Amino acid sequence: MxxxxxxxxxxxxxxxxxxxxxxxxxxxxxxxxxxxxxxxxxxxxxxxxxxxxxxxxxxxxxxxxxxxxxxxxxxxxxxxxxxxxxxxxxxxxxxxxxxxxxxxxxxxxxxxxxxxxxLSNIERPAIAAIWPTLRSESIVLDVGATVDADAQQLIDFAVMGGAMARALFQIDRPTVGLLNIGVEEMKGNEEIRTAGQILRDSNLPNLAYSGFVEGDDIGQGKVDVIVTEGFAGNIALKTAEGTARQVGSYLKAAMSRTLMAKIGYFFARSAFERLREKMDPRKLNGGVFLxxxxxxxxxxxxxxxxxxxxxxxxxxxxxxxDLLAKINHDLSHYHRGRFGEATAALP
The missing domain is CATH 3.40.718.10 (Isopropylmalate Dehydrogenase)
Structure with missing residues (x-):
């Protein structure tokens, strides 16, 4: 390679x-x-x-x-x-x-x-980032490439994110959720609601649509892939990075404040090292252009x-x-079904 x-x-x-x-x-x-x-x-x-x-x-x-x-x-x-x-x-x-x-x-x-x-039928690309979660890791996209994505672009992001999850996590049918202000179907703007309805009705074979997810679901690892438009995704990413640094600073200050805290840190050092390893943004550095x-x-x-x-x-x-092969396969399957249905509906 x-x-x-x-x-x-x-x-x-x-x-x-x-x-x-x-x-x-x-x-x-x-x-x-x-x-x-x-x-x-x-x-x-x-x-x-x-x-x-x-x-x-x-x-x-x-x-x-x-x-x-x-x-x-x-x-x-x-x-x-x-x-x-x-x-x-x-x-x-x-x-x-x-x-x-x-x-x-x-x-x-x-x-x-x-x-x-x-790629064919893709109007705008997306940047996909890997996010540490309580379960393991999730993929979040888009984190900055396409602001104000419409319903079709969100669907394309979901398909491409699912393909990336299959490639990276070795999951046959990854779960996918749309980031929203609530989990209820009437919440969010029209583009998000439309994208959710189409994903639900499509029942795609290579991803399992799980509905809407909220911001606090990202860290919980509720789904394998979180889909959003680039403005919200970039803010979420920068907020998470800042929060990680903030928590790290709090812990460092707390562990050095008193003699007893320093002694406690000495005995719990291995646990803190594991925490630092988990929160280290260098370990998950890199965004994929999809x-x-x-x-x-x-x-x-x-x-x-x-x-x-x-x-x-x-x-x-x-x-x-074989990320590209998986993306091409999943996109062609989705768009073949989409345009086939549209053709069948013509008089």
Missing amino acids: IIAVDVMGGDHGPSVVIPGADLLLSRRPEVRFALFGDEAAVRPVLALHPRLEAASTFTHCEVTVGMDEKPSQALRHGRWKSSMWKAVEAVKRGEAQVAVSAGNTGALMAMSKFCLRT GLNGIVIKSHGGTDSEGFASALDLGYDMVRN
């Missing part, structure tokens, strides 16, 4: 991306990398990781997309020359099976959509090498478990 990497992406660029790729290589020695970036910045860091250097090809790129650059500007100035474009283009050309970048999210989505194009003719992973821009390795590992899992 070859993973294309935008080495210049993120807040730290090569100083995090290169060690992260080397860390994944230590876990998965069969992987090879196609690295794209500024030679002057990349070569000195890559030389410190001879194992990765031997397992990689490197392409010099003249342009680096800025983290604050507008998507339209990045697409206009960064096409054909930027490390971000080259990484995505490697997937289009079949030179890599997945592209990973920690760079500008809007620019990465714009370039990915322009270069790879969307709805494209290729697999692209967006890493958090401020992550460290451990977090970037997690994003690379997510890309590895998506390719290994």
Whole structure:
């Protein structure tokens, strides 16, 4: 498997991306990398990781997309020359099976959509994130790509999220819920109610629609896939990340406040380590762009090498478990039934 990497992406660029790729290589020695970036910045860091250097090809790129650059500007100035474009283009050309970048999210989505194009019958792509829950993990989408999604887009997200759950969690028929302000069928706006009714009536073979779910159901792990539009999804994601940091700060302050608290922490240290491991956002770093003719992973821009390795590992899992094939199969099944019914109803 070859993973294309935008080495210049993120807040730290090569100083995090290169060690992260080397860390994944230590876990998965069969992987090879196609690295794209500024030679002057990349070569000195890559030389410190001879194992990765031997397992990689490197392409010099003249342009680096800025983290604050507008998507339209990045697409206009960064096409054909930027490390971000080259990484995505490697997937289009079949030179890599997945592209990973920690760079500008809007620019990465714009370039990915322009270069790879969307799948048949998919109007807008989605970003899917993995969410830790009390049960295990869930998939939440969309977390920022499509704001104000209509009913059909929500249905497409549900189908694609179900396919991702099948690929990642090895579940034959994952449960899917629509995020709403209540579980009652009359709650929510018209688009959500319409999407729910269609999903219920469709009775799709590869997902089990479970109805509406509320915000507090996400952490409970009530369903395998939570579907929402990008505005609410992004707010939910950022709120969860902030809450995790807040709880961590509370615990750290409480455990160091008194001598007895410090003694208690000493005896409960293993339990706190397990809690820290569970709440560590680096372990579940990486959002999957769904709805494209290729697999692209967006890493958090401020992550460290451990977090970037997690994003690379997510890309590895998506390719290994045939994510694209599962999405295409499920979408074609749904749209075949949808258009078949529409054709049958014609006079």
